[in-house]
Amino acid sequence: MVHTRCVTDLLSALTRRALPDQIAGIIERPARESRTQPWPSWVDPRLVEALAGAGASKAWIHQARAAEAVHEGRHVVLATGTGSGKSFAAWVPILSELLGFSSQRVSLASLTHRPTALYLAPTKALAADQMAALDALIAAAEAGARVGVATADGDSDLSERTYARDNADIVLTNPDFAHHVMLSGQARWARLWRGLRLVVVDEFHNYKGLFGAHVAHVVRRILRIANHYGAHPSVVFLSATSGDPAATAQRFLGDSFGPVQAVTEDGSPRAGSQIVLWRPAPVDSAPPDSGPPSDFETTTKLATDHDPDELPSEDAPRRAANSEAGDLTAFLVSQGARLLTFVRSRPGTERVAEIARERLEQSSSHLAGTVAAYRGGYLPEERRELEGRLRVGDVRALATTSALELGIDISGLDAVVVTGWPGTHASFSQQIGRAGRAGRPGLAVFIGRDNPLDQYLLDHPDVIADTPSESNVFDPSNPGVLIPQVCAAAAELPLQESDATVFGLEGTELFDELAREGLLRKRPTGWFWNTTLGIGAHETVSLRGEGSTISIVDSGDGAVLGTVDSARADTTVFPGAVYLHQGVPYEVEELGSEVALVHRHRDEELRTFAREETSVEILNTDESIELSTGVWALGTVVVSSRVVGYDIRRARDGMYLGLVPLSMPVRELHTSATWWTMNAGAVKEAGVSAADLPGALHGAEHASIGILPLFATCDRWDLGGLSTAAHLDTGKATVIVHDAVEGGSGCAQRGFDAGLAWIEATLEAITTCSCTAGCPRCVQSPKCGNNNSPLSKHGAQDLLTVLVRSMRDDRPKGQL
The missing domain is CATH 3.40.50.300 (P-loop containing nucleotide triphosphate hydrolases)
Known part of the structure; x- marks a missing residue:
């Protein structure tokens, strides 16, 4: 029999455990009667x-x-x-x-x-x-x-x-x-x-x-x-x-x-529940019964935007969110709870589970074996076993990626810990909804990470409580999607004129164009896939943008421990990497095109972190419009990334132990991009100093990526970007927004075509935002690889004001 604690008791215990400033707020979700x-x-x-x-x-x-x-x-x-x-x-x-x-x-x-x-x-x-x-x-x-x-x-x-x-x-x-x-x-x-x-x-x-x-x-x-x-x-x-x-x-x-x-009218019951907004503890104040700190990093609390006269002030450094999540997971398990702890990365799930087990060994050793990690890359049998053990209570807590965000029926959960904002309100709602299902009360804890977005949410609970879930954003008419899908359909059954409406087309012009290009063959009975091309039509479609997978194999006994997407392999299973599997460290001996060989690591204290360099090179310009401020352009770029080495840290306290250089291959993504440049005169007209220019461009990049889905009907996660005060290919201050898939998706093209309307909407989003220094509603991004730094909201606003004026005044007739 699995015994769980009521949510009121859990919340009370959590409140007693918290330091004075750790709970930033508690959001009450009202109960709802069933109908x-x-x-x-x-x-x-x-x-x-x-x-x-x-x-x-x-x-x-x-x-x-x-x-x-x-x-x-x-x-x-x-x-x-x-x-x-x-x-x-x-x-x-x-x-x-x-x-x-x-x-x-x-x-x-x-x-x-x-x-x-x-x-x-x-x-x-x-x-x-x-x-x-x-x-x-x-x-x-x-x-x-x-x-x-x-x-x-x-x-x-x-x-x-x-x-x-x-x-x-x-x-x-x-x-x-x-x-x-x-x-x-x-x-x-x-x-x-x-x-x-x-x-x-x-x-x-x-x-x-x-x-x-x-x-x-x-x-x-x-x-x-x-x-x-x-x-x-x-x-x-x-x-x-x-x-x-x-x-x-x-x-x-x-x-x-x-x-x-x-x-949409929900008749199911919902018990009242609470969402606790939680700040990690200061590094020098270990929580009760938590053992010694085990942070990989320290963080700094940022100043709020409440007072326009308030200057940023450095607070006491705080523990890393994953370390805090591990401690809270152990604490809730020790209080009798069953829970899921959502973590933003695969390595993070292993670390959070490891910390939780260490804490339980110190305080409630009989529960240490009831915490596990759950993520992509595990073998199917292992995932099914973990799901089953969680259902029956043998496992009381899983540290998981978003893999368990979906509707797998795991009833009886008391709590959910969300480590860092998951990117959308819809995902957040799904994650916290895993606790207290079918009318039972549940407790959710949101741990803010060390970035401005999470800190903003901790200081503005209304954004979490009152913002509705987003709509799905996708575009079936995207040429990069539509063309291979039409070809696959032609291989299944010859296309007829009536099929045009199936694909959202007004006529059969696209079918004829694909026939002229040799992809289809037009016959009296319809349009057929050209089988002489030597490739199946269905092979041309990549539903998830996926590549091959690499098996992770224990060289000692040949056992397959799991898999990793080839696109992630360089940063996950590089030679010398410490790969965690259910808390057991393995060292990577060799990374091949299909297999990564690993063996049990002798030193369980060491952890590794890849260092990666990324650049965007403009290969060619397909279209461009000259402006007084610079150029508005569309073309092909190559996004190059390479792992150049890895840091070694000690797991116990996060101490940096050194850098090991690596000579890894450069990975290239050829894709489409829209970019604009700002010459020295435009920057001067905007009044942006050289010191503020990188942050101003960075803010403009984030805001434009956030607004582009309004015009391209895509998702911001389908896009990437780069901003620099002096790009090698343009010689000027440059913002690049590119598609995040090989060959392009058509989103950047639509941004180029939207032109002035896109940039005007971007400027409006920044100008009308009530924040002082920038927030998730304007220039911050949940996917920023530079942790939203540097950013200058006012600099971005000033640059975009000049750009909009130039686009209005200088645009050739019928363009922009």
Whole structure:
């Protein structure tokens, strides 16, 4: 039996533990009563009984309304809070139909049209979790009827895939498998397409940026194939609370398949809960029962923006957020809590778990083994084991990346610790919503990191409490996404004129253009993929911008410890790196193109941190407009990065022990960019001093990247940038905004085309922001690699004022 502490007791204990200035505020989330109604009359009685056994004898109003819409054949987006039982709204209609179908006497011919459903999740773990829940519900409802459910993904063996393809009524998978296997070999999955009644897109709010744009086309192609086989399935989007879900889902699906109905009124209960805003303790004041400090770094509290006359003052150095998270995790576990601790990086999860275990060894040694790390790169079996142990209580705390932000059903959690702002309000809401699910109260602790963004949030709790969740930002019409997706569709079935609307096109001009370029072949019966190119159309699509993965192998026994994306390998498993796996340090012997060999590290005290150099070179200019201030340009750039060495630090106290130089290869990203320059006269006109110029350019870069999604319908995480007071290629003060994927995504192009409107909006965002020195609403960025330093809000405003004036006065007719 797992015993947990009530949230009131946990909050009281946390308050007693805190030093006078550590709690920056407590946000109260009010309780909400449940609102229910009977399940619709068409729901199979056996299923109603099974739902009652699962604690859902009545439907929450949002479940009933969404299920009714799906039953009537409509597309629906259900956007309600974490733990509100959204999946029931999708499964009830299809399970009722399958149970009724199985009970009928049917002919052999009609068996080929047995109802089927396809479930898409952004992660394999979520599909596996849904599989377990469905199996339990079906087992309670079948009463002799057979309903087959199967997962099919990259981890499935041949027999599992064969069963899913040939027999399963409900197939649970992810967009990657759907694209690379099911759609590329669509004829082999004809049984599924013929009977397809329902497509479930789970965790819809997760589909943003280029990934969201690609998956939008994957879903449209699934509907196109189903229509070809005579099926017209409904699509149900299951989403956390988000901005304008109806418009977002409609943009995702396009106009070719009909309207999308939104259900957003949440009928699930919510107990009152608290969000504690927490500052790390000063370095020289160890928290009670926490043992000696173990910071890798010290931090400095920044002055607030409340008083315009207040000068920045240096406060006592504070402990690193990860060290604080490890201590709080141990403390909450010792108080009887079960929790998740979200950490911003993979190495961070290992460190936080390690610190928590060390603290528990000192104070509650019997609990030290109940804390573990959970992150990408672990083998699937290891992740499933950790999830299972957390459910039953063998593991009481997991230090995790955002991998557990998604809706895996882990009930009974008392608390969540969020280490650093996760980037969006939607992600923050998802993370804190993991505690206190299904009407139980929960406690969340937000630990501010050492950057202006987090410090601003600690000083302005209203930004966390009152800001609504963002809308998904993606653009299916992005040429870098649209063209390979059209080619993949042509390889599945020849394109017809009527298919233009599937891809949001007004006509077939793009099909003809791709035929002229040799990618497609036009025939009387349609446009076909050109198979003579020697590459499959589906191979040209990179849903996640992914590359290959590198296996991390123990050279002693040949065991595979995990994997790492090749793009991260240079900074994670470089030769000499200390690689942590569940708290056990391994030293990297060798990094190859497919394998990184490691062995147990002799000194468990040492940790390594990569040093990386990055530059952006302008390769060519495709378009440019001369201005009195400089140039407004679009072209191709190469973003070069290289690991030049690594720092060695002692784990116990973070002491710097030296730098080891490395000679690693340069990694290059060829992509598209928009840039503008400011000549000496323009800088002088703006009144920006040489000392303030780097911060002014940096602020302008951040603000413009933050505003560009308004014009490019992308996500700021799909963009990168650089600002410098004297760029090598331009010889002038320069701001570069580039696409963050190989070959470009079209976002920079759209920024160039938006021109004056983009920069005017950027200037307005800075000018109208009420802060004094810059904040997340204007010039700070959650993804800044330089920790938002240096930044000059007023300098950015002055530079952009001059730039806007020049663009208005100097622009050639019809441009900018």
